[in-house]
Amino acid sequence: MPQKASSFDLRRVRDLLGPQSGRFDVDHVTSCDSTNTQLLTRAERGSGAGTVLVADQQTAGRGRRGRQWQSAPGSSLTFSLLWRFPREQRLEGLSLSVGIAIVHALSDMGIRELSLKWPNDIWLMGRKLGGVLVEVVHGTHGDMATVIGMGLNLQRNPDWDENLGASYAALVELKEGLTREAVLAAILRELLAVLDVFAREGFAALADEWMRYHAMFGSEVSIEQSGLVRHGRCGGIDALGRLEVETAEGKLRVFGGEVSLRRRA
Incomplete structure (x- = not known):
């Protein structure tokens, strides 16, 4: 059964992050319009890199090309991360880099048959498991405030089944018992490593790794x-x-x- 929305445990996330918990400021809300929208506002007000907002449900979650991102309490993990780069940083390939971090995190948790569909989708067994949406605002201190939104399906949801049938994937199909807290902490840990490489060397240093998971190559x-x-x-x-x-x-x-x-x- 999907976990109840009220069961999200911020302390558990901090414990799972261990020494890396100091790099993040994780907040949780039951519902909001969009975690990206909320963090863009916080970014303009000066919130620091590593600010994370998790929502049980989004009423106006956004995907690529203006599509609505489906979410439901307990069935999905939806969150956004604020990260700041120098104004001169080139951001081409950032969303692809985030995909690498997600695949690494889930692989470490025992999830296999993962792939990446260019440019922003995470696939499991050839079906969409989640997605990434990156948005940027110029900071007030000579930097770029980058908001990285992520959504993953943890459980199958009756409403989604009715609308989407079998066209989407959920982590429960391969592994039961994964909590939002554990998945979030694992992804944040991997994002630290990937974003540090991206900041130093750009996407060029990560392109070969992305190709390992390229879902459409040769098609x-x-x-x-x-x-x-x-x-x-x-x-x-x-x-x-x-x-x-x-x-x-x-x-x-x-x-x-x-x-x-x-x-x-």
Whole structure:
């Protein structure tokens, strides 16, 4: 059974983080419009790097391309992390880097059959398990305040089953008993390592690791951008996180953003 929303234990998260708990300030709310929206506001008011907001439920959770992100108390883990980078930091590939951290964390917890769908989706057994949404505001002290939103399905939910059928995945399918606290702490620990590398060396230092989990590599795909649909064979990614697709017109390099990538039947 899904855990009750009121069971979220901040002290347990701090205990699981151990020595790294000092790098984070974790807050929890029962409901909010969007954890990203809330942290963007906090960022503008000066909240520090490592601020985390967890919500049992979001009433206006956002995914890519303006889609609503589904969440439900006990069935999902939805949270956002505020991180600050120097103003001159290049942020290309940041969402892909976050995906690496999530896969590492879940793998360490015994979850297998994980992959990454460019640019922002986490897959389990070929179905969507979660996603990442990165938003940026300029800070007031010469930095960039970056809000990294993450959502993962822990349990299957009857409402989602009715609307989505079997098209989504949940961690419970491979491992039972994973709590939100344990999953959150594991992801935060991995994010520390990945974000430190990203800050020092950029995405180029992480691109090969992302390729290990590339879900669509070698597949025939359709890619839609600005209303234009192209077809081709999905290749790798470059040092800026751009996806390479071999089309009839030549090699296409695509940035993330308002892009839809689908495998062709």
